[in-house]
Each structure stands twice: as structure tokens, then as C-alpha cells.
Amino acid sequence: MGQITLKKVSKSFGDVEVIPPLDLTIEDGEFAVFVGPSGCGKSTLLRLIAGLEDTSGGTISIDGNDATEIPPAKRGLAMVFQSYALYPHMSVRKNIAFPMRMAKIDQAEQDRRIEAAAKALNLTDYLDRKPGQLSGGQRQRVAIGRAIVREPSAFLFDEPLSNLDAALRVGMRLEIMEMHKRLDTTMIYVTHDQVEAMTMADKIVVLRAGYIEQVGSPLELYHTPRNVFVAGFIGSPQMNLIEGPEAQKHNAHTIGVRPEHIDVTEGSGMWKGTVGVAEHLGSDTFFHVHNTGLRDMITVRAPGEVSFRHGDEIYLTPKADVIHRFDEKGLRIA
């Protein structure tokens, strides 16, 4: 069980309102990702749910019970921190055992859970080492192990992968997703990386300056962004947002075209431009196209290898059915 409901939850530090009143429901067993640029309040929101910060208003309920005033330890949630927050002078075994020791679980049960967690996380050989002797990825696993053994009703992750190198990050991402499938427990995951959000989430919560901009599945957000911010934030490379006369042709204040929805041709097309930087990734090629008269730079993604060079003149044609239209307030026009 692990349904988490926020009702009119707000948080201010002194006079500064970090999170204006917001409502949010995370269903039992869901993998929810809070994503947004740094300073958007996503970590604060997570800390409010964890109980590490007091709310300035509103109620947080876990499984239907009001948990707003319950201290963090009693909420039945486990948290994995960005810095892992392992206890440096304790061995891996003692680190993992710590929450159980505090809960006075008997030794045999402790050992059973530690063995199970260590096996699941490939830590069996490292149980007697100190955190300082482990690599970043292994420390991350220990932190997850310490969370698992509590058998919480929900896991909270605060940017857990941001201290790992790119290759490890992909690996750990998969492990966390597999863990979610196996345990079938609610997980709330905070990240600023929209790729992590897209790949992991059942439900993405996009935040900006404390406001929830949109809640939805990754593909909902990709196909129907509710406003310009979400449109620009979700998807990599970023959507090309175009204002001015070209947008007015589509009866909109702003139109958005994703780089992968633009065809590149040599001869003729809708927009003409000059190739700037070309990023050849092998599977795809990203062009930065200048002098289109639409905006500074249009990013285009062409599948496979395309042999345009710097300074070449090319024509761009957006696919008509996937042009996103937004009004003056930045909201989507259906």
C-alpha cells in the first residue's frame, strides 16, 4: 500500500513562497517522477512528503490517513539521498541494518532481510566493507539496500543518479526500474533530467517555480504538452518554438515543432536555412540550422547519416500533423 495524496500543500521559507498550494495524487504502486529545472521546488516537495520539512499549509495523506503531523520515521517511507548519506564509520552490513536496529527488529529477521537485499543488489561480497571503500555505484546500491529492508510503503528518491557517470547512470536506472516492477511499491523520484523522467516514469509531474505545469504519462507529455514550458522541457533535443508571422499562419501565438518532426531536403521545402553545427551520432544526425528567419536556430534531427556540411543551404519541412500550437498565454490550442 502506498497511495499519497497532497491537498493544498504549500511551503514558504520566511516570506518566500517556494510551493504555492498544490494538489497531487500518487496512486499505489505508481512510479512518479518530479521533474523541473533546478530551483523549481521538486526536492522541497519530496522533503515535504518525507516529513523532513514542515508544511506551511494543506494536508499530506498516506493511504488515506492524514500524515501531515507524523514525524518522518513513522510515515513508513524510505528515502534515498543524492549524496547517498551512508554512515561512514559503519560497515555496509551495519548501514543496511541501521533502520531495522532502530525499529528493534529481531536479529534473525534482520540477517534474513540483509542477505536478501545484498543478493538483490550484488552487495554480498561487500557487506563488511566501509562505504569509503566502495565505488559510487556500490554506495548507491547500499543506500537503496538501506531503504529496501525497511519494507516501506513508498520509496522517495532525491536525484539519486546525479553523482554517477553516464554509463553507470543508465545501468542504475534500469535496476531501479526493475526493482519497481519486482516490489510493486510506490516510488517518487526527483530529477532534473528529462531523459530519466521519460524513461522511468508511469507518471511525470512537471514543476516550475513550485507550480505543477502538467501531470501525465511520458507519452502524453510528449504528444500533448499543455503549455510552452512543458513543450520545451520534455523531449531531447528541445522542441523548436517559433513565434511571429510563421505562427500566425497557423492561427497561433507560438508554434512548436520537434526536431524529429522536420524533414530535411536539398531542393525545395517550406523553410530555407544554412547548416551550422552538425552533430553526427551515427544513428542520428542533429543539425543546427541558421538564417531561417524564424528564430536564431532550428534544431533538426535526421535519421542515420546525412552528409550536409557547415554552410550548406538546405530546406526544412515540418510534418503538418505534429505542429503544436500555443496561444499568447503559452497554453495549448487543441
Place this chain on the structure above:
Amino acid sequence: MATQQSRSAARMMMAPAVILLLGWMLVPLTMTLWFSFRNYLPMRGGDQGSAGFDNYVRFVSSSSFWPSVQTTLILVGGVLVITVALGIVLALLLDQPMWGQGIVRILVIAPFFVMPTVSALVWKNMFMDPVNGLFAHIWKFFGATPVEWLSQASIPSIILIVSWQWLPFATLILLTAVQSLDSEQLEAAEMDGAPFLQRFWFLILPHLSRAITIVILIQTIFLLSIFAEIFVTTGGAFGTRTLTYLIFQRVLESQNIGLGSAGGVYAIILANIVALFLMRIVGKNLDA
């Protein structure tokens, strides 16, 4: 970097400092050793030739030797316990965000800037005086007979004075250590269900172990040679004669430099024994 040339240049440049420091240490040490084997009575005929090991035997067989060693150890131990324990408490309190933090921290450090002689006089006359002292007034206010601190509870009184002086040092070192503790660790422990005392015991105290070691080692060095506080308050009476004070009495009051020097050599040995024990007990905290 470490070519043959740069290494010899480094040696050349360090030489003056090393030689100066060595001289600074070796000259007094050699003189002490030399005098300890002489029968040297400045007011009674000066250097009267070799004394062999007489000074050493006399110093140890004196009835005041072992009590003075004991007093020294009690004094050092007492001050260490008080400063470390209170230092941890104060460091934890000062780490809390509060209004006027900067001023409070400066006030806490203040006793360290007061010269030992001055602070001992202040304590002796303003607090511990059985007639006019603040403590006497408090005792009288509650209808009790004022305690004659420096004669009835002489050792605890001196421990109190010295602790007051050294508490800022301990607090300061421990405060920096407390501040360097990762707050996410504390939050993780909070989520893991550890109440404050458990967090203190399992997280804060182990984190402070290295700072505590440093405090203990440094303070011990200075506390073994406590002198002004005793000189000003009790003058070595009422069982407050430490080894340092005994040496002072032998040299200046008895005018026997040979005997005092032998005492000095014993003091060096005692300091080394204490250092050895301390390194055994707490020194391992400095590794890693």
C-alpha cells in the same frame, strides 16, 4: 618536481629553521640534563661539583613526589573530561541557527583570550572568595555557610578555573567538526527512525572522534605544565602541588637547581608516558 637539485635546494632552505628549532629544544634540554647531575645551590656556594644520581634519588624519595604526580594526573584528567563533555554540548548548541550567532560565538571564545594569571585572580577574588565572592553571596542567600573554595575544595576549584579557560578551545575545534557533518546523513538517520540520542551516539559522536582526539592531545600538552593558576590561587598548598609546581619550589624556593632539574627530567618522562597512553587509546582515530 623532486629532482636531485630541487631536493638539495629544499634541504638548504629548510636548514636554518631546522637548526634553530633543534637548538631551541636541545640547548635547554642539555642544560637541564647537565644541571640534574650537579650539586648546584645558587645562594649557598653555587656549583659544588658532580652529584651523581643523588638529585634523582632525592627527588623521587621526597614525600611530596608521588602526591604531586597524582595531583597532576587528576588535574589533567578532570579538565579533559569537563572540557570535552561540555565542549561537545556547547558545539551542538552553537551549531543551531539562532539570532546573534556571531556575537555569541565570539563571547564563547572570549575566556581563551584572558591570561591565565588574570583569570585565576578573577576567579579567586570575585567568585571563590569566602567573604566577598559571588559564590559566597549565593550560598548566604540560601542560608548556607559559604565554602572556602580554595582551601576546602582546592583541586576541584583549580580544575574549574582551568576548565573555564580551555573550554573555548575545545568548543571551537568541536564546533568546526560538528559543522562539517553532512546534514543528509542526519536526515537519513531521522528517516531511519533514530531519535536524537541515537543520532548523537551513532552519527555525531563517531564523526567527532577525530576532533576529540586532537582536543585531548593538544590540551594534555598544555595542561601538564599548568602553573600560573596554582601560583596565584593556592601557591601549591592544600594538595594542589603538581609536578610542575614541585619543580618550581625546588628550584626557586629551596634554591636547588640540581634537584629541580632532576625533577624536570622526571616531568619529561611523565609527559612521555602520558603521551604514549593517549596515543594508544585515542591515536588510532587520527589514521585514515
